[in-house]
Amino acid sequence: MKSLKRTRDITPLPSRNFKITVDDQPVDACEGETVLSVLLAANYARVMENDRNVASGAYCGMGVCHCCQVKINAKHKQRACQTLVEPQMSVETLTNRFKEEGIKHD
Amino acid sequence: MTSQTHDKVVIVGGGPAGTAAAAELARHGLKSVIIDEAPKLGGVIYRGPLRQTDSLPHLDDNLKRAMTALQTRYQAHSDSIEVKTQTRVLGPEGSNQLLLSDNSGLSRQPYGHLILATGCHERSVPFPGWQLPGVMLLGGVQLQLKSGLVRPGQRMALVGTGPLLPLVACQLHKAGVDVVGVYEASPFAKLAKEAVALLNKPKLTLSGMSMMSYLKKHKIPFKYGWGIVSAQGKEQLNSIQVAPYDSQWRAQRDLAQQVDVDAIGVGYGFVARTQLAMLLGLDHHYSKVSGYVPVLDEWHQSQNHEAFVVGDSNGLLGADAAICEGQLAALRLAWQCGKITESQLSARSTKVKNKLARIKKFRFGFDRFSDRQSGLLSLAQPETVVCRCEQVRREQLDKAIAQGVKDITSLKMRTRIGMGDCQGKTCSSYALDYLHQAGLTENIGVIKPRFPLDPIPFTLME
Numbered sequence: 079m080k081s082l083k084r085t086r087d088i089t090p091l092p093s094r095n096f097k098i099t100v101d102d103q104p105v106d107a108c109e110g111e112t113v114l115s116v117l118l119a120a121n122y123a124r125v126m127e128n129d130r131n132v133a134s135g136a137y138c139g140m141g142v143c144h145c146c147q148v149k150i151n152a153k154h155k156q157r158a159c160q161t162l163v164e165p166q167m168s169v170e171t172l173t174n175r176f177k178e179e180g181i182k183h184d
Numbered sequence: 185m186t187s188q189t190h191d192k193v194v195i196v197g198g199g200p201a202g203t204a205a206a207a208e209l210a211r212h213g214l215k216s217v218i219i220d221e222a223p224k225l226g227g228v229i230y231r232g233p234l235r236q237t238d239s240l241p242h243l244d245d246n247l248k249r250a251m252t253a254l255q256t257r258y259q260a261h262s263d264s265i266e267v268k269t270q271t272r273v274l275g276p277e278g279s280n281q282l283l284l285s286d287n288s289g290l291s292r293q294p295y296g297h298l299i300l301a302t303g304c305h306e307r308s309v310p311f312p313g314w315q316l317p318g319v320m321l322l323g324g325v326q327l328q329l330k331s332g333l334v335r336p337g338q339r340m341a342l343v344g345t346g347p348l349l350p351l352v353a354c355q356l357h358k359a360g361v362d363v364v365g366v367y368e369a370s371p372f373a374k375l376a377k378e379a380v381a382l383l384n385k386p387k388l389t390l391s392g393m394s395m396m397s398y399l400k401k402h403k404i405p406f407k408y409g410w411g412i413v414s415a416q417g418k419e420q421l422n423s424i425q426v427a428p429y430d431s432q433w434r435a436q437r438d439l440a441q442q443v444d445v446d447a448i449g450v451g452y453g454f455v456a457r458t459q460l461a462m463l464l465g466l467d468h469h470y471s472k473v474s475g476y477v478p479v480l481d482e483w484h485q486s487q488n489h490e491a492f493v494v495g496d497s498n499g500l501l502g503a504d505a506a507i508c509e510g511q512l513a514a515l516r517l518a519w520q521c522g523k524i525t526e527s528q529l530s531a532r533s534t535k536v537k538n539k540l541a542r543i544k545k546f547r548f549g550f551d552r553f554s555d556r557q558s559g560l561l562s563l564a565q566p567e568t569v570v571c572r573c574e575q576v577r578r579e580q581l582d583k584a585i586a587q588g589v590k591d592i593t594s595l596k597m598r599t600r601i602g603m604g605d606c607q608g609k610t611c612s613s614y615a616l617d618y619l620h621q622a623g624l625t626e627n628i629g630v631i632k633p634r635f636p637l638d639p640i641p642f643t644l645m646e
Contacts, residue, residue, distance in 0.1 A: 086335040088359045092236040110223065110235035115332030123317040123420040123447070130575045135317025135420065136336075137572075137610075139324030140228055141221065142305045144605035145572060153641070155605075159327075162223060162234075162270075 081105065084119040098167040107163040114139065114146055114158035117171070125158060127172045149173050192217060193517065194282065194295035196273050196460060199227020200503040201495025202301030203258050204510035210261035212518035217266045219273055219284065219293065227303055228323060229503050230254045234331045242329060242359035246391055250503070268293075274636035275463045283636070289644050297490070297521075299513055300461055301506070304474075304496035307453040307613045310570045310578070311563035312414040314450070318421025322348055322451025329355050337447025338362060341424060343412040344451030345369045345554040350395040350406065352449055357402055365443055366399065367410040367426050369433050369452070369560070374553050375408070381549025384542045412450065413440050413563065424448055434559030453556055455613050456497050459633035465489055468630070473551050474499045475613060476630050483516035484509055492517065501547050508540040561614070561621055570618075571611035573604020581618055591628045592616060602631040605639075 082105035084091070095108040100120065107116045114136050117125055123135045125146045137145040141160045149170040150156040158169070193209055195202045198220035206216045224231050232251045233240065240248060258265060270286055273293075277283035282293045306321040313319070320336060322344055328336045329352070339362045342349050346368075353366045382389045399406050413425040413435045427440040455475040462468060466486045467479040478486050478493045485492045492513035495506035512533055519529040564570055566579035576599045584598040592615055595601055601615055602608030608615075608631035619628045 086338075088242055088329070088333045088335060089237045089239060108235050110233075112234065112332060115234075115328060115334045118328060118332065118336055119334045125317065128573065132315060132569075132572075132575060133317060133419065134315055134572065136320060136324060136328075138306055138321050139327045140305065142606060143308075143321075143572065143610045145610075147605070153643075155639070160221070 079103065082120040084116075085121055086119045096165040098163050098165070098169060100169045101171055102168075107167075109163075111163050112159055113148065113150065113156075113161045113163055113167070113169055116163055117146075117148075117158060117169070122171060125171050127174055127177065129174055129176050131177070133172060147174075191215070191296045191521075192294065193297045193299065194219065194293055195299045195301060196282070197227070197301035197303055197495070197497070198222070198225040198267065198269070199301060199303050199495060199506065200230060200254060201303075201497075201506035201510040202227075202299065203254055204507040205299050205301065205492075205494060205514040206265045206510075207257045207261045208511045208514035209518065210264035212514075212523040213264075214514075214518060214521060214523060215264045215266070216299075217268060217293065219268045219271050219282075221270065221272045223269050225258055225267060225269070226251060226254050227503075228327060231331055233333055235333065237333060242355050244354070244391075247330075272638045273460055274638055274640065275460070276635075285636075285638065285640060285644060290640070297492075297517055298464075299492045299494060299510075299517075300497055301493075301495045301510060302457045302460055302497040304454040304456050304500055305609060306451065307455050307475075308610045309450070309452045309560050309563065310568055310611075310614055311412050312565055312568050313416055313421070313424075315569060315572060316415050316417045316421045317419070318417065318445075318447045319415050320447060320449055322352055322449040323454075325447075325449035326352050326355065329359055335359050335361050336449075337445065339364055339445050340447045340449065341365045341367065341426070341443050341445050342449045342451070343367045343369075343424070343426065344449070345453065345556070346451065346550060347392060348451050350392065350399060352451075353404060353406070354395050354398050356449075357399075357404060363404045364445060365426070366404065366406045367412070368406065368408045369411040369429050369557075370408065370553050371431075372408040378549035378553055381545055381552075384546040384549075388546065411435060411560075412448075413437060415448070416442075421446060421448065429557075429559060431557070432559040433557035434562060452560060453554065454496065454500050455609075456499060458493075458497060459607075459609075459637050461486075461491070461493055461497065462630070462633050463635060463637065464491060466491060466493070470616075471499060472555075475616070484513045485516065501543065505540055505543045505547065508536050508543065511536050512540070558621055561617055564614075570614055571599075571601040571604065571608075573606055573610070574600040574602075576601045576611070581615065585619070585622050585624075590619075590624050592619060592631055593629050595619070596631060607631070607634060607637075
């Protein structure tokens with residue numbers, strides 16, 4: 079499996095780091111980081127697709143705009159900017175419940 | 185209620201205002217609890233890196249000093265300050281309690297006294313293409329530099345107004361980003377007029393000048409009287425159009441230029457974060473600079489509810505002022521609790537009040553310079569989305585207003601503006617300005633915050 083490269087770090091990652099997966103690809107991450115920082119470091123601009131099928135990237139970056147919601151550990155609508163990474167975390171971008179399950183009317 | 189619970193001072197927000205209030209309370213023998221949604225004290229401005237690092241090559245010494253000062257202020261009194269990080273306030277619960285959520289679940293936080301130091305968030309100005317991935321608010325860009333230690337783009341431009349533009353431009357450049365242009369909406373002549381106001385903080389003015397000379401030295405264009413017109417890209421941002429602005433900040437489209445970028449920072453101002461104050465029932469009034477802000481006395485205490493509101497959450501004055509306001513509220517509270525005498529209150533607060541007055545003179549100079557003009561509202565075209573969550577377009581606002589809508593609650597019901605995940609935090613400033621521009625200035629109201637202020641996951645309710 080191809081690993082995602084982090085090309086946008088300003089300072090090197092500390093030696094004690096771990097991996098998370100983003101869209102099933104492993105990527106380095108370290109304690110204290112937000113999911114959003116990992117996504118940006120790995121050159122992900124498109125992060126969320128909202129319930130109206132419009133893609134967006136991080137916009138306010140501080141938990142206000144809800145434009146960076148991703149699926150984390152199988153839970154939808156988690157704000158990437160407000161979630162700290164943990165070892166073995168699984169992040170899925172550009173997905174939402176409507177897209178996965180369709181709109182139900184029962 | 186036990187006396188211990190009753191005495192507890194609960195401070196919402198661990199930025200400069202909240203931390204200064206806690207330290208001042210501790211100095212007079214009062215214990216407090218700081219609640220903050222972030223993993224670390226400091227607020228958006230002084231939190232610093234969230235991960236371990238040996239150096240911060242892109243941040244200036246002033247910022248590093250201020251970040252250290254805040255941590256020192258807390259450390260000196262840490263025995264008296266309980267800190268609950270990564271904890272969100274969902275709203276009031278019964279009387280004298282707040283409902284909180286954190287990773288482990290929901291809990292209640294009783295309080296004897298309440299200090300709100302909830303800060304501000306950025307003002308959104310919709311323009312064609314502003315939804316494209318790569319378009320970020322200026323503070324969002326800065327958060328990635330300061331707390332994430334990540335470059336949000338390789339080739340970037342900044343558009344907006346105010347002192348944050350040159351500051352972030354320098355930080356981006358030092359972080360290794362190719363900064364291709366900085367566009368300040370206001371003309372230079374307007375800044376020159378504020379020379380007297382700027383002399384109230386000579387050190388800050390000098391540091392601003394040194395940033396401008398840094399940009400010049402590195403041949404980064406800084407254009408006064410220019411701003412954003414639109415953003416282009418198929419799946420993500422790859423260019424923007426910028427143009428000269430006239431005195432009303434109307435973009436002169438025939439003179440527009442294309443700039444190739446993969447990310448931009450947009451910063452046309454901030455709005456006080458007052459959702460919790462509103463849910464608690466504090467009286468508010470409208471201010472053009474800061475949006476709806478609580479009505480407070482000279483000690484930053486609300487008269488219809490005894491809570492104090494300090495820092496940017498009662499009006500935008502920045503971090504130095506926030507520290508002063510936190511100290512003033514804490515001193516007043518110490519006096520109300522009988523911990524200091526009236527003469528002690530007066531002696532200590534006079535110094536702080538004088539400092540705050542100087543900061544205000546400086547700040548008001550920048551407010552006049554950055555006073556947003558009506559032309560900014562016309563960047564959004566009829567088909568431009570103005571509410572991201574619900575994808576409401578400008579023409580829907582036009583239609584509703586033409587059909588007689590006169591206030592923001594009716595506008596919300598007619599168009600779904602402000603009804604999405606962000607609860608109107610992103611679109612309501614534009615909607616309010618738009619109603620004002622349509623000549624509707626009386627009783628237009630505000631998008632009322634709802635309980636819970638932050639989503640409660642089902643998993644926390646089991």
